[in-house]
Amino acid sequence: MDEKFKNGQEVLIIKPDSSRIDASSAVQFKNQMLDIIQSGKNTIILDLSEVDFIDSSGLGALVSSRKTMGSKGDIVLCDVSERVLNIFKVTRMNKVFKIFNSKDEALRDM
Amino acid sequence: MTTLSSIQIASSLNSVVSISDSTRKIAETLKMSQIEIYNIELAVVEAVTNCIKYACEFNSDHYIKVDYEVSSDILSIVIEDSGKQWDDFDIASKRKNPFDFSLEDMDSLPESGMGLAMIHQIMDQVSYQRVGGKNKLTLKKSLFTMRSSE
Numbered sequence: 001m002d003e004k005f006k007n008g009q010e011v012l013i014i015k016p017d018s019s020r021i022d023a024s025s026a027v028q029f030k031n032q033m034l035d036i037i038q039s040g041k042n043t044i045i046l047d048l049s050e051v052d053f054i055d056s057s058g059l060g061a062l063v064s065s066r067k068t069m070g071s072k073g074d075i076v077l078c079d080v081s082e083r084v085l086n087i088f089k090v091t092r093m094n095k096v097f098k099i100f101n102s103k104d105e106a107l108r109d110m
Numbered sequence: 111m112t113t114l115s116s117i118q119i120a121s122s123l124n125s126v127v128s129i130s131d132s133t134r135k136i137a138e139t140l141k142m143s144q145i146e147i148y149n150i151e152l153a154v155v156e157a158v159t160n161c162i163k164y165a166c167e168f169n170s171d172h173y174i175k176v177d178y179e180v181s182s183d184i185l186s187i188v189i190e191d192s193g194k195q196w197d198d199f200d201i202a203s204k205r206k207n208p209f210d211f212s213l214e215d216m217d218s219l220p221e222s223g224m225g226l227a228m229i230h231q232i233m234d235q236v237s238y239q240r241v242g243g244k245n246k247l248t249l250k251k252s253l254f255t256m257r258s259s260e
Contacts, residue, residue: 022130023159024123053130053148055155056224064221083148090149090231091209096219 004107011110012036013103015047021058030061034068042073045106049079054087066096074098078106114139114178121166121174121191123159129176130155133187136178140185140253150185150251153232156225157189157247165193165245183254189247196245199238202226 002013014036021029036044046062048054054062066075076098080088088094100106117132119125133154137147158174166172177188208220208227230236235250 020127020130022123022126022155023163024126053151053155055152055159056222056228057159059224060221063219067216067219067221070216083144086145086148087152087228090228091224092211095213 009043009110010041011043011045011107012041013045013047015049016051019050020053021051021061022053022055023057026055026057026061029058030064033061033065037065037068042069043110044069044073044075045100045103046075046077047079047103048077048081048084051084052081054084059087059091059093062097063093076100076106076109078103111179111181114180116175116177118173118175119158120170121162121168121172121193122170123162123168126155126158126162129158129174133176133178140180142253149232150187153229153249154187154189156229157187157249160225161189161191161193161245161247165191165196167193169193180253183252185251185253187249189249191245192243193245195240196238196247203230203236 004011004013016029018025069075078100079102080099085094085099088097088099098109100109114136115132117129119129130151133151134147137150142150154176158176161174162168166174172192174189174191179186179188203226208224211218211220229249233249233251235248237248239246
């Protein structure tokens, strides 16, 4: 995890180090995200550059995190491979999450 | 009909990665785009995960076998497991599409129940049979359609 400040606001950058967010890891991933959100972090950039596979369980964990955050803040994604981006398009989740090409681009938007 | 491969695993979520890798390697031999390869891999992972969770109820004494075949430009993937019967396959297949959510209503975003809908969205045909005390889920995809859309 990496913390940055933009316009006086703390931005947390989380980079999962596993190449997969699937049924075998989604519960742990979701719990970690919920702990972070409940600790008060409300602007999160999720760097998916190391992730090359997400299934419906992984997507569910992301959605659950977004719902827990609610209107208090935002979770955006960056560095999503073309393969992984596909699952967001198939499920219309690319309309739910803002997706940026890079961490810097995401930070500029905040 | 050409059999491409057959893989068997114990019913455990930790074993799904081996099916995922094998599916990707098989799809790569069929000259699909990277997106189509991911879609086929995803459909098989979703199907196998459903078997482990619902049919085999996380009991690793059960097995899951995946057979890959090609015939007349149709890729057929048969997923067999030794778990309990999938009684509501037809009902589950006809449930409201979880991806028809409202962007204005965050509560409508799905957190689960997306696997079978994804399989239906990706594959051309999805059918289920109970044969000899085993579950058989058959996924079919036209390779011709995929090549035409590249």
